[in-house]
Amino acid sequence: MSATTPPNAPDRDVYDPSVVERTWQARWKERGTHQANLTGANPFYQLMMFPYPSAEGLHVGNLYAFTGNDIHGRFHRLKGHSVFEPLGFDAFGIHSENYALKVGVHPMELIPRNIANFRRQLDRAGLMIDWRYAVDTTQPEYYKWTQWVFLQLYKQGLAYKKRASVNWCPNDKTVLANEQVEGGKCERCGAEVEQRELEQWFFRISDYAKRLLDNLDQLDWAETTKQAQRNWIGRSEGAHVTFAVTDPRIDAGAATVSDTNEYPIAEDSITVFTTRPDTIFGATYLVLAPEHPLVDLITSAEQRVAVDAYRASTAAQDLVSRKVTKDKTGVFTGAYAINPATERAIPIWISDYVLMEYGTGAIMAVPGHDERDFEFAKVFDLDIVRVVAGNEQDARTPLTEAYVGDGRLVNSGRFDGLAVDEAKATVVDWLASRKAAKPVVNYRLHDWCISRQRYWGPPIPIIYCDACGVQPVPEDQLPVVLPNIPDYRPDDSGISPLARHAEWYHVPCPRCGQQARRETDVSDTFLDSSWYFLRYPSADRADVAFDAERTKHWLPVTSYIGGNEHAVLHLLYSRFVTMVLHDAKLIDFEEPFATFRAHGMIIREGAKMSKSKGNVITPDALIEQWGADTFRTYLMFLGPYEEGGDYRDSGIVGVRRFLDRLWSSATSATTSGAPDAGVLRKLHATIKKCGEDIPKLSYNTAIAAMMEYVNVLRAGERTPHLDEVRPLVSLVAPFAPHIAEALHERLGGTGSIMDAGWPAFDPALLVEDAAEIVVQVNGKTRGKVRVAKDATQESVVSAAMADAAIAKFVNETPKKIVYVPGRLLNVVV
RNA sequence: ACCCGGGUGGCGAAACUGGUGAUACGCGAGGGACUUAAAAUCCCUUGCCACGAAAGUGGCGUGCGGGUUCGACCCCCGCCCCGGGUACCA
Numbered sequence: 001m002s003a004t005t006p007p008n009a010p011d012r013d014v015y016d017p018s019v020v021e022r023t024w025q026a027r028w029k030e031r032g033t034h035q036a037n038l039t040g041a042n043p044f045y046q047l048m049m050f051p052y053p054s055a056e057g058l059h060v061g062n063l064y065a066f067t068g069n070d071i072h073g074r075f076h077r078l079k080g081h082s083v084f085e086p087l088g089f090d091a092f093g094i095h096s097e098n099y100a101l102k103v104g105v106h107p108m109e110l111i112p113r114n115i116a117n118f119r120r121q122l123d124r125a126g127l128m129i130d131w132r133y134a135v136d137t138t139q140p141e142y143y144k145w146t147q148w149v150f151l152q153l154y155k156q157g158l159a160y161k162k163r164a165s166v167n168w169c170p171n172d173k174t175v176l177a178n179e180q181v182e183g184g185k186c187e188r189c190g191a192e193v194e195q196r197e198l199e200q201w202f203f204r205i206s207d208y209a210k211r212l213l214d215n216l217d218q219l220d221w222a223e224t225t226k227q228a229q230r231n232w233i234g235r236s237e238g239a240h241v242t243f244a245v246t247d248p249r250i251d252a253g254a255a256t257v258s259d260t261n262e263y264p265i266a267e268d269s270i271t272v273f274t275t276r277p278d279t280i281f282g283a284t285y286l287v288l289a290p291e292h293p294l295v296d297l298i299t300s301a302e303q304r305v306a307v308d309a310y311r312a313s314t315a316a317q318d319l320v321s322r323k324v325t326k327d328k329t330g331v332f333t334g335a336y337a338i339n340p341a342t343e344r345a346i347p348i349w350i351s352d353y354v355l356m357e358y359g360t361g362a363i364m365a366v367p368g369h370d371e372r373d374f375e376f377a378k379v380f381d382l383d384i385v386r387v388v389a390g391n392e393q394d395a396r397t398p399l400t401e402a403y404v405g406d407g408r409l410v411n412s413g414r415f416d417g418l419a420v421d422e423a424k425a426t427v428v429d430w431l432a433s434r435k436a437a438k439p440v441v442n443y444r445l446h447d448w449c450i451s452r453q454r455y456w457g458p459p460i461p462i463i464y465c466d467a468c469g470v471q472p473v474p475e476d477q478l479p480v481v482l483p484n485i486p487d488y489r490p491d492d493s494g495i496s497p498l499a500r501h502a503e504w505y506h507v508p509c510p511r512c513g514q515q516a517r518r519e520t521d522v523s524d525t526f527l528d529s530s531w532y533f534l535r536y537p538s539a540d541r542a543d544v545a546f547d548a549e550r551t552k553h554w555l556p557v558t559s560y561i562g563g564n565e566h567a568v569l570h571l572l573y574s575r576f577v578t579m580v581l582h583d584a585k586l587i588d589f590e591e592p593f594a595t596f597r598a599h600g601m602i603i604r605e606g607a608k609m610s611k612s613k614g615n616v617i618t619p620d621a622l623i624e625q626w627g628a629d630t631f632r633t634y635l636m637f638l639g640p641y642e643e644g645g646d647y648r649d650s651g652i653v654g655v656r657r658f659l660d661r662l663w664s665s666a667t668s669a670t671t672s673g674a675p676d677a678g679v680l681r682k683l684h685a686t687i688k689k690c691g692e693d694i695p696k697l698s699y700n701t702a703i704a705a706m707m708e709y710v711n712v713l714r715a716g717e718r719t720p721h722l723d724e725v726r727p728l729v730s731l732v733a734p735f736a737p738h739i740a741e742a743l744h745e746r747l748g749g750t751g752s753i754m755d756a757g758w759p760a761f762d763p764a765l766l767v768e769d770a771a772e773i774v775v776q777v778n779g780k781t782r783g784k785v786r787v788a789k790d791a792t793q794e795s796v797v798s799a800a801m802a803d804a805a806i807a808k809f810v811n812e813t814p815k816k817i818v819y820v821p822g823r824l825l826n827v828v829v
Numbered sequence: 830a831c832c833c834g835g836g837u838g839g840c841g842a843a844a845c846u847g848g849u850g851a852u853a854c855g856c857g858a859g860g861g862a863c864u865u866a867a868a869a870u871c872c873c874u875u876g877c878c879a880c881g882a883a884a885g886u887g888g889c890g891u892g893c894g895g896g897u898u899c900g901a902c903c904c905c906c907g908c909c910c911c912g913g914g915u916a917c918c919a
Contacts, residue, residue: 223833224834224913224914227832228832228833228914228915230832231831231832231833231914236918236919238919272919273918273919275919276919287919351917353917353919354919355918355919357918358918359918359919363919366919370919371830371917372919373919375917442918442919444918564913564914565914567914568915637854637855638841638842639841639842643834645842646841648840648856650840650856650857651856651857652856653855653856655855657870658855660870700842700843700854700855701842701843701854703854703855704842704843704853704854704855707854711854717871717872773849774848774849774850776850776899778899778900779899779900781849782850784849815899816899817899820848823849824848824849826848826899826900828899828900
């Protein structure tokens with residue numbers, strides 16, 4: 001029971017968190033303690049990822065994230081910065097809409113309720129949030145500017161509409177971004193995703209691929225996050241190689257054209273993307289994606305039926321079955337192409353293992369050196385030629401699997417003997433001289449589909465006029481207000497519910513005034529969150545998206561700490577939007593976040609917390625029981641902040657005991673006599689350690705250091721001196737702000753402890769003149785000797801040999817002696 | 830399959846750029862003080878094995894197997910396991 005019951009305090013001066021926290025939360029509000037000075041010197045913008053205000057309320061994961069940010073922000077405030085720590089709510093999106101549908105309450109009613117509940121919980125947790133600058137993405141005051149951001153992209157030609165095959169969730173009845181599909185299933189509801197052809201709005205983020213990738217090297221971001229973005233952007237270097245298509249009637253066996261430079265081009269040529277141009281002599285067939293536009297042109301009459309049937313079957317297939325079955329399928333088109341290196345005719349196939357979205361939607365297949373091509377060639381009995389060999393022996397061995405290793409070229413005419421790396425460039429040069437290839441860099445990143453056929457989002461500010469075509473809503477007519485309509489349920493039509501709302505749907509054309517129609521799609525929630533950090537400092541301004549002067553003062557964001565689950569979505573989109581606004585000369589920086597750190601995930605009983613697992617814990621009851629200070633500190637004590645931790649109740653009592661001891665030490669401290677020299681030494685070491693650990697987010701070790709100090713402070717039932725305690729209260733303040741304020745006041749401090757500064761440590765106190773030298777014999781520690789800090793090797797050796805416990809291991813003349821001054825002596829015998 | 834993390838006591842975890850008998854800090858456990866009693870509080874013990882009445886002494890220990898070094902939780906090579914991400918990307 002002791003683990004779940006807070007210690008009942010002894011009779012005298014008792015630490016009662018419920019009283020302390022209630023008192024100080026009221027005072028903070030009254031005194032505006034958490035309000036940043038927006039024109040303050042030394043600005044420090046501490047940004048945390050704004051939450052989606054769910055009906056369930058704040059969960060432990062949210063609080064873990066916010067507390068870690070809050071500690072960082074508070075620490076920098078103590079260090080003398082003007083800290084701005086805002087928070088808002090990311091309240092649009094499918095999540096809210098689905099929940100609203102489920103409980104039958106309109107989101108416009110539900111969201112404000114949820115937000116009120118969140119704010120109550122966040123205040124109860126003691127976060128230093130400046131609510132004056134809160135944002136709510138669902139308010140017209142906010143999404144007016146989200147729509148404005150869309151228009152900035154539109155103006156620059158970065159927003160476009162195209163008919164595209166998109167991921168469609170049949171359950172949520174909406175389009176999903178690729179990022180919202182997990183293993184072929186809808187990330188939200190788990191339904192199997194289908195492919196659908198719809199008209200969609202896209203942003204040309206792929207135009208920014210190179211910049212988004214190159215800038216990463218300069219960013220002070222968590223390495224794991226940068227790596228995730230690099231993988232997502234997916235740069236690969238290679239070449240476009242053009243293959244002439246021969247007349248389909250030419251017979252494969254006879255189709256050698258080496259005696260002429262003229263390729264008998266029938267309809268067209270096919271360009272493929274490859275990262276292995278060095279293997280071109282081994283390219284024995286081509287494969288096109290089934291939906292490749294050239295397929296119709298080249299297919300022979302005999303193969304037409306088979307090709308059409310295959311195309312129809314792959315088109316009907318959804319992502320799941322396409323990706324799960326790795327068995328190779330395909331059909332011969334009846335057409336041939338000329339391999340520009342060997343000048344032989346090679347068959348052209350279609351197969352769904354070639355994706356239209358990547359590269360050119362066509363590949364040259366080198367079955368000898370690509371696993372997928374090898375598998376395909378085996379299934380359809382196509383030629384497999386070795387063109388790379390690891391060694392002499394290899395060169396003579398037939399291939400039983402694709403060889404993807406390093407080596408030298410063989411069977412490659414004039415290029416035989418070249419190493420793979422060298423050959424890549426040499427072969428491309430040679431092909432280029434014959435106009436058959438050019439080096440290219442390809443990116444995996446594809447354009448960002450931002451339209452959603454749903455209700456709960458900002459309407460895309462576009463009007464369609466029969467006379468004038470696509471017209472952006474003029475900026476002075478923003479916002480396009482999302483109407484409050486009772487029937488917002490999506491249906492299977494693929495058209496947003498807004499289309500059913502005639503008075504909203506029909507609108508005069510901004511250009512000609514004739515009746516026109518509104519765009520009925522709303523935008524992706526990731527657009528809301530791609531610029532929110534720009535809004536905070538100007539959240540009180542109705543006339544601009546972001547005030548120039550405030551933006552200059554506060555941005556880029558000084559410190560952003562958030563979950564790595566947003567490594568490639570939110571963080572990449574934010575960078576993109578920032579770059580676009582920079583290019584439009586609206587802001588003078590192109591990277592939004594100067595530093596980004598990823599915190600770990602908080603799990604429970606070895607598993608991610610989730611409703612379905614029933615292992616979710618809500619902070620309310622725990623804060624009620626233990627106090628916010630204890631709960632905050634405990635969360636940070638669980639493990640390294642950047643790694644996350646396994647939540648369990650069992651250790652929380654230890655943190656509470658620590659705060660109880662802090663309270664009793666502080667309230668009983670004396671001013672008579674002088675502080676103890678040894679205790680002071682420990683105090684200054686603790687100040688130093690906390691000052692180093694907190695900015696590194698090494699919160700668990702900072703807390704351990706403070707606990708250690710409290711143990712020293714209280715050792716031997718002594719009464720601590722006031723000067724031994726006062727600085728400790730400041731060290732605790734970022735973690736446990738309420739108790740720190742209360743003790744600060746009791747110890748005679750005025751104003752908020754947050755403005756009292758971070759204690760300085762005296763380096764002189766940390767220098768020891770005597771050093772303890774570890775003595776090892778053959779690398780095994782055998783003892784320690786205390787010598788003067790600058791002792792010579794000889795004196796340390798003789799001191800060590802004077803110790804019988806050490807000397808007994810040294811029976812002969814040492815072969816070697818290693819001496820690390822001030823640290824260690826190793827005697828090798 | 831690939832890319833990131835991570836494997837240390839009964840448990841959560843420490844250990845600076847390879848240099849203090851590995852395991853700080855906390856939980857749990859065992860023992861003691863206070864108490865009529867319990868809770869709370871305070872003190873002591875707590876990696877494993879062997880020998881010893883005890884103080885102690887010796888050996889083994891950071892997922893596994895090798896290696897580099899005077900010295901390795903830390904570096905190198907080869908594996909195993911767990912967590913997260915990506916996935917027919919040519």
